[in-house]
Each structure stands twice: as structure tokens, then as C-alpha cells.
Amino acid sequence: IIKRVLNGKKFYDSELLQYTIHNEKTNNEIDLTNREKCVLNYVCKGLSNKDIANELKVTDYTIKKHVSNILSKLHLRSRQDIILYAQDNHIIDEII
Template sequence: MAEKAPALEVLIVDDHGVVRRGIKAYFEVLDDIEAVDEATDGQEALEKLSAMAAYGELPDVVLMDLMMPRLDGVSATAEITRLYPSVKVVILTSFGETERLHAALDNGASGYLLKDAGPAEVAGAIRAASRDEVFIDSAVAKQLARSISAPPTGIALLTHRERDVLKLVAEGRSNQEIAKELSISERTARTHVSNLLGKLNLRSRTQAALVAVRAGLLPPAT
């Protein structure tokens, strides 16, 4: 009789305790998946992986939330796949925007699930990742297909951060004020302004303000 393969070991990373407990409880009824530890954010996940690596006990898969304090899921995924290439990362998030999907996959994620996915889908994504396959939530995959068949135009070309910057430009904020508002450097603010003007094919901040009003990012002046 063939020996049973060892269970896939998973590190659960989410800043909500109820989510971690729910996932862990589901894994407990499975023979082939085991939750070996949990972390509350990306920074703690990296610390735990470092400790595991020291003992040669890295997990097979990290199940990763995206929006967390200290270190978000995309940044943590990039670090994990760089430092521990054998560890696969599956994203489990409430956010289905294609921009976030691209960011996660570009940084090495092997799967992308929404939190309304069923337990069987979560398990399926973990198993797929262990086989070097990519598993994407069906709702997000449809959205991705639509974005490919209909390339974005106008402000749809902008990232979330660039939209924030565009709104502040339209409010008449200087680069210094934008930097302070968004907790970024003035140089980064200047780069965002330059990028969004380029993407929208605009020559001035005044033109950008008009685009922001037309797009409904802020009300027209009365």
C-alpha cells in the first residue's frame, strides 16, 4: 500500500482573527492541508518565515490577505517569493480590482481568491499552488478578461494612488501639500503628477483639474 503524501503546510496571514480561525477550523477537517502557523500582517509573516527557515521548516504555501497594517500583502508577497522561492503565495482578499490582481501576480503570487470564495475553492487554490499552477477566482478572472478585451482609457488608466493625486491636483494642492496629505516624499508626489499627466496626455495641472471634475472626482466650482 502506497504511503500517504504529507499534508501541505500553510501559514495563514490576515489581520482579522476571526478569518484566521475560520480558515484554520476548515483545514482541520482536511487530510491533505494543515495550518502550521498564523500571522497578523506581512511583517510578522516575514519574521515567522525567517524563524521557520532557520529550522528548515518552511511551509508549502502562504495564504495572504492584501490590506494589512505595517506591511501589505503585495509587498510581503514580493519579499517572500524573493527570499523563499520554494514557498507559494495565494492571495485571499476582499478586493477584486484587476490592478491589485496584476500587482499580486507581478510580485509572484500563485493564486488570487476573494473572501466570499467557498472553503473548497480555498483548498483548491492551495493545492494548485503546490503544483506550480495559478488559480484565479472566477469573478476576478472575468473582470480581467473584460479589461484585456477593452483596454482602459481616460482615468481608468490611473492607479488608485494616481487618482488620489489627481484629486488633490484638482483641489489646487502643491506637490509639497500632496506629499504631506498622502505621507509620501515630495519627489514621489512629483513623479505621480508627471505620470498621470503623461497617461492622460495632458500638458498642465489646470487640464488635469478639468479632467478630474468631468470624471466626478470632485464637484465643479460654483
């Protein structure tokens, strides 16, 4: 293994690869609350925080917190990223 690495070759531990693959599969599962999934649905439809708040009969601040939690949990930066993430992971089809 050492000679291989010293010669510029790569080495991958099979146990580490298995662990990484397993965690990647479980990390792709969405860990959002039902309310966050509902808000994500509205975000994907293009509604503003105010419009979503009116639909759900809550304050704008509450929606802002939900959107912030979604961004944090999915490691995203913007509402546009939420929409692209939802499309790429076929979440929109499941929620809408």
C-alpha cells in the first residue's frame, strides 16, 4: 500500500468506501418536518414568504424560519437552490 501511494497511485480502504456509500444513501433522505415540506412545496411553486404565510395562516416570520431551516438542513443558499434541489432529486413530483 505504501509503495503504491508513494508511486502516485491511489488507495481506497474498502471498509471506508462502504461506510461512505451507506452514509451517502442515508444523507440523501430528506430530514424535513411535514411543515417544512409544505413550505418547500410552496417555495417551488414560486410563492413569496408573505403569500405562503397567508396560505398557512401563520406570520411571515414563521415562514422565514421554515425557509431558513430548509436551507440549513439541505445545505443550500437560496430559494432558487431549493427549487433546483427539489427538481434534481424529484422532490417536487413527490410533494406537489
